[in-house]
Amino acid sequence: MELMNVRVWELLVIGTALIFSVSEWIAIHRKGNRLDNSGDICWYVQVNRIGTAKNSFWNTIFFGRNNREKVGLEEGCYFVGNRPYDDIWISAGGKRVKLYLNIQKDHAYLSILKGRITIFNNEYVADPTKRIPLPEMTRITIYDIEMELFKRRGWP
Amino acid sequence: MIWISYMISSFALYIWTTMSVVCDSNSPKVGYLLILIVLNTGITILWFLDKERQIRKGVFIMAFLTNFGLSVSYRMKEFVSIGFFGLEVSRYTIDLLLMIGVFVAVYETVRHLEFQDNNIFKFSVILLLPVTIIGARLTGNKIYGSYLYFCGIMVFGIVLALFPFAASSFMSMKENHYIFSVKRISWDMMGFLLYSFLLYAGCMLLNEFGLLLILGLTSSVLFWIRCKDMLTKTVYTCACGGGAFLASVRISHINDRVRIWLNPASAFGDQILGEKAESTLYLFRHIYQMGWWGNGIGNLPKSIYRTLDSDHVLITLMNDYSILLAILILFLSVILVRWMLMVPAGLDSYFRYLNLSCALIMAFILLINVASNLGSFITAGIGFPFISDGGSVNLMLTSLVAVHCGLIAKGSDNYD
Numbered sequence: 001m002e003l004m005n006v007r008v009w010e011l012l013v014i015g016t017a018l019i020f021s022v023s024e025w026i027a028i029h030r031k032g033n034r035l036d037n038s039g040d041i042c043w044y045v046q047v048n049r050i051g052t053a054k055n056s057f058w059n060t061i062f063f064g065r066n067n068r069e070k071v072g073l074e075e076g077c078y079f080v081g082n083r084p085y086d087d088i089w090i091s092a093g094g095k096r097v098k099l100y101l102n103i104q105k106d107h108a109y110l111s112i113l114k115g116r117i118t119i120f121n122n123e124y125v126a127d128p129t130k131r132i133p134l135p136e137m138t139r140i141t142i143y144d145i146e147m148e149l150f151k152r153r154g155w156p
Numbered sequence: 157m158i159w160i161s162y163m164i165s166s167f168a169l170y171i172w173t174t175m176s177v178v179c180d181s182n183s184p185k186v187g188y189l190l191i192l193i194v195l196n197t198g199i200t201i202l203w204f205l206d207k208e209r210q211i212r213k214g215v216f217i218m219a220f221l222t223n224f225g226l227s228v229s230y231r232m233k234e235f236v237s238i239g240f241f242g243l244e245v246s247r248y249t250i251d252l253l254l255m256i257g258v259f260v261a262v263y264e265t266v267r268h269l270e271f272q273d274n275n276i277f278k279f280s281v282i283l284l285l286p287v288t289i290i291g292a293r294l295t296g297n298k299i300y301g302s303y304l305y306f307c308g309i310m311v312f313g314i315v316l317a318l319f320p321f322a323a324s325s326f327m328s329m330k331e332n333h334y335i336f337s338v339k340r341i342s343w344d345m346m347g348f349l350l351y352s353f354l355l356y357a358g359c360m361l362l363n364e365f366g367l368l369l370i371l372g373l374t375s376s377v378l379f380w381i382r383c384k385d386m387l388t389k390t391v392y393t394c395a396c397g398g399g400a401f402l403a404s405v406r407i408s409h410i411n412d413r414v415r416i417w418l419n420p421a422s423a424f425g426d427q428i429l430g431e432k433a434e435s436t437l438y439l440f441r442h443i444y445q446m447g448w449w450g451n452g453i454g455n456l457p458k459s460i461y462r463t464l465d466s467d468h469v470l471i472t473l474m475n476d477y478s479i480l481l482a483i484l485i486l487f488l489s490v491i492l493v494r495w496m497l498m499v500p501a502g503l504d505s506y507f508r509y510l511n512l513s514c515a516l517i518m519a520f521i522l523l524i525n526v527a528s529n530l531g532s533f534i535t536a537g538i539g540f541p542f543i544s545d546g547g548s549v550n551l552m553l554t555s556l557v558a559v560h561c562g563l564i565a566k567g568s569d570n571y572d
Contacts, residue, residue: 009172016165023157040502111338128337
């Protein structure tokens with residue numbers, strides 16, 4: 001009898017532990033009550049297509065890309081380029097372009113790793129040692145794409 | 157449902173433990189009950205205070221694991237008298253009271269203080285880690301070949317409690333200067349690597365390879381996330397791989413375990429390796445005896461492992477409590493790590509890296525303990541979070557969870 005009593009408590013612990021585990025799992029994964037891991041957005045990048053529109057079947061159905069997109073950026077460094085594995089993928093035609101975008105709270109810097117771009121009618125070629133400071137509303141032209149940077153509204 | 161199931165399981169575990177483990181007097185039973193009431197009262201207060209319902213998820217899991225820590229500690233029958241009506245309590249009970257205090261203190265500090273721009277604080281923490289390691293080497297006593305303590309506190313606990321703050325200082329630095337070009341590593345990342353290698357060297361001086369492993373894994377993941385250059389990451393990974401290979405060849409207890417795993421059959425026949433093979437592969441040889449429902453609390457003898465309540469507590473849980481409970485505990489631990497990885501949106505990058513570092517340390521401690529208990533070549537010496545006996549380590553883990561809770565509250569305060 002003594003042993004059976006012990007077994008009853010054991011089963012109770014296991015049963016309630018199972019209920020507790022399932023409840024916790026549901027609580028963690030429930031929508032609307034989840035934590036978001038994104039940082040504070042301090043800059044926005046808006047990308048416009050200035051060349052021929054690319055509204056192919058693949059673009060529309062599988063990628064859903066429009067001719068204008070806007071992305072919020074947190075503090076950090078990003079590779080911007082025309083390859084899918086770049087952090088920010090821009091669908092620019094022409095040769096390979098790879099930029100290193102350094103976003104800080106109150107400044108943004110750009111370095112050109114590959115290709116050539118135009119900023120306010122000035123052409124820049126690849127030079128990984130050079131950092132170009134980007135004031136707000138800078139327009140960067142990469143072949144048939146125009147990229148514009150501006151700070152988040154209300155951001156110091 | 158969470159509160160009800162937790163309360164029932166907590167008190168049912170108490171009754172199960174005290175019925176299974178017979179003590180000379182009722183004093184330990186009373187002590188166990190009192191601390192359980194204190195713990196569950198604190199948890200209930202948190203339940204009502206946590207309006208956002210984010211903090212309670214992880215803290216309840218922590219409390220659930222702590223219940224098993226109390227049970228295992230009671231099982232060991234090593235009590236201390238605290239002079240309060242001659243009350244006898246387990247060592248874990250005293251640690252738990254400290255854990256509650258540390259949790260509240262760290263939580264309030266992280267929630268209310270804005271130290272992300274305080275360079276004096278950051279520099280002090282960065283300096284404190286090497287000082288702790290060197291201090292342990294110079295002033296500590298050798299215990300089983302390692303220098304484990306500094307000022308009476310385990311170096312493992314001090315370093316891992318402060319490392320997230322040091323790491324996030326480096327990770328959140330603005331990249332303004334580079335070695336050669338932006339294609340290569342920035343100076344702040346190089347500084348982080350050099351600092352990490354300094355800590356690794358310190359760990360080798362102390363013979364504390366468990367700490368080195370945790371620091372190495374955490375630093376590597378942070379470095380991989382932060383550094384953009386693939387060549388640098390590859391070189392770093394090869395260097396770490398080379399170091400691990402050297403360790404497996406030159407450090408005797410790691411080398412023994414690797415040899416046991418490469419050829420278990422011959423290891424059992426070997427005069428020197430045989431005893432180690434028995435303890436390393438104990439779980440695989442005896443799992444069929446454990447059964448799904450456990451052999452009863454107190455069944456596993458100390459002759460198998462001296463560390464039944466610390467490094468090998470998972471085997472104690474599987475043998476004594478049940479494999480089902482051990483699986484649930486592992487499942488909850490994974491959920492705990494998952495919970496620790498998420499923070500509210502909009503936090504400063506310093507706090508996001510701080511949170512990530514805390515979560516990574518918890519994850520790797522859990523992973524290494526499970527791997528060690530399953531008999532891998534990874535060495536033991538790291539206990540299961542919150543269940544294993546070990547005041548310094550449990551306090552460190554509590555502070556990591558408290559940092560995460562403080563960041564959740566800070567994010568909610570910012571949103572308001």
